[in-house]
Amino acid sequence: MKLRSLSLQDFRGATVPVVIPFEESKNLTMVFGENGTGKSSIVDAFSFVCDQTTGSLKDRKTADETYVTAITGNKANLRVKLEADTGTWEAAFKAKAASIIVTPDKDVPTVRILRRSQILRLIEAEPSKRYQELSNYIELPGVAKCEEALRKAAKSALEDYNRAVAERHTAEKNINDLWVKETSPGTGAEDWAKEEAAKNVTALAVLKTAAETLVAKLEELERKKTAWQSKTTALTTATGVLTSAETALKAAESASEGQGSLVELLREAKTFVDGQTGLANCPVCEKPADKQQLSGALEKRIKAMESIATLSKAYRDAQKQETLARTALNEAATNYVKELRSSSVAITSSTLEPIKVATLPTAELALVADVAKTEAECLAVEAAISGEITTLKTALDSAKADWAKTITLHNAITTYLDVLLKSRDKVVKTEELNRRAIGAAKVVEEARKQFVEAELLSIGTEVDRLYELMHPEEKLGGIQLSLDSNYKQSLNLTAKFHTVADITPQSLYSESHLDTLGFAVFFAMAKKYQTAGSLIILDDVVTSVDETHLDRFIKLLHDEADHFAHVLITTHYRPWRDRYKQHRAPGGKMHFIELRSWSMETGIRTYCAKSMIQELREALAAKDFNRRDISNLAGLLMENVLDWLTVRYGCRLARKLDPLYTLKELADAVSQKELVKVLRVKRLKTKDPEEWEETLLKDRIDEIKQLSAVRNQVGCHYNFDGSLVSDGDVEKFGKASLGLADLVCCPTNGDMPDRDKTGECWETRSRTVKLYPLRTPANG
């Protein structure tokens, strides 16, 4: 994957939309900027798209993540777009939510961001926290999730097993209790229970049901008898009432001399008189009479005879009640006799044991069972039957209870035995399942730990290798990462220090050595777990290292960069950036982006930095001839190249307290005759067939020496002599400088030959430029 651009809108420092272009041909990018110019915003933009997080804001516990939106921006308008040759991805906040969405959400590039704060945490943290720092690399999210589920399953299996054991225990206890209650027959509770359970209680159930049916019938017979007896009593009472009423009426009639019927006649007469108008004479005797007086006389007579009327009504009522009681008694008798007949049949046809052994009134039972017999005949013998029936019912109840008890006990034994056998089976199965779950959990845990240990071991080896590259022959290294077996997810980090092995590096290593150690750990991790589209970002990981270590660090970075799709470096450390600019490192392989100072109005501002050769070349080619710039740039470039040559060959220079040498001094030092007569460059002209072009540097250096005054006279200081220098000399100085630099530097990568691969010469990384000799020839 090759990066093309990164666009930021309303994101962090991008108060104004900004596009960061990447050179597709280079897989290394350096973003250089002083503090507060927007480096972290660019790094966080990668986190936003690739990890859907707010990056460094998320890592800082006290940071407010809402400021991922530019301070002048709008959350809804926030956009980060990453464009590569394999696709384009745009990230934004989901509407009215804090979650980040990426479109499309497939094949989003993987990014590993290494921040200086992580390095410090890794080195200084306790083993458990250290594991957390690296967990993103060495954790197995899929397996870990399943392992957690397996532990849950094992716990559940154990609970099932414990439950089954408890069920078995309860069933055993229940059976034993029954056995003891039954006076512990046989050899043991379980054998007894099995024997009891094997018994067939179906016949007993049939007998019990038959007894229940017969008892119910006898109870119904008793109810019918009670009803009959009640109706008999009621008739007796009604008959008594009738007799009393009749006697009282007769006595009253007798006392009124048989004028009982006169009352009705007088009532009718009064009704007649009250209905007449203008009545002057009595209708019976036709004598003159007053209607009022006549009605009053009739009323008086009627009242005198009213007690007879009441008695007469009572007699009539008693007659009616007697008739009703008699009818009811007849009905009850019929019902009783009917039940008596059917009960007699049921009793005589029953085979139940209590009936068999009872002394039954067989003659009376036969009589009532005979339908030819009248009710009266039946009732005449019912007393003999009902007397025996009470005894018979008691015997049946007792038998029924015995059978029910036997059946209940049998059912209980069967149930408990069933539970016992099933729980035993369950115990066996759950015990096995529990054993397997524990075994499986152990397998998963061991596999995971083995993997992590192996990973740590292999990473440790790589860390050690990287560290040795940065600190050769310093008697450090021996880096080992291992899990602490006493704690879950705890990571130990040990190293050697001279003759002592297995030390904690924090105890003896210097701060810069700890920095590079942390870097080596993360870099090895990122390298191991990189994928085809992996980006790695080194966010300000180097702060202050000496020149030697910086060169080693740069060398390591270039050697390892091809393991990743792209390496992005952000730094505010100017010496690092200058190593490239000054051709001390292969700047041709690096895309430079420099950031200018940030402001609310301008946002993040970028521009492409140029190497010294590029700057001089462009100055010479410019339409407007700038004498000062050309002299200055050429002088700086030559000082740089000649300084590098004097160091490379250990050229003699006068000692100074502050080792700053002029261009002339440097050129003279390189021009010592043993060296300059053999100092030459071979450059590859064609690859196939391989053809080299060799150039002695003596003439070039001599030309620089001759023109070196131009650098100060025109390029650096105000003086009269500078005005006397012609444009031709300035251009000549510039072109001579450019020519020498072009000869020495790699046309592809821009670095100077600093690698001894053959023991014969110095080579550039591309091996297309070779510098001879390897060492300054001995004097004489």
Next chain:
Amino acid sequence: MKTPDETVSENITAALLEKGLVTAEDAKKLASKLARGEVKDSEWLTLLRMAVPQPKPTTKEGAE
């Protein structure tokens, strides 16, 4: 190229199979599900139950 999850899942499946903790049939799909983190507790129990050897049917004397 296999992910770490895939590699370890394959190792786990092979070890479970060797120890008779899963059936050969279940093992076929287990590795990929493990790698994706898709084996839940209930499924583990099912897998482990399936692997419990069923009691062999008793054969009558002389029967083949």
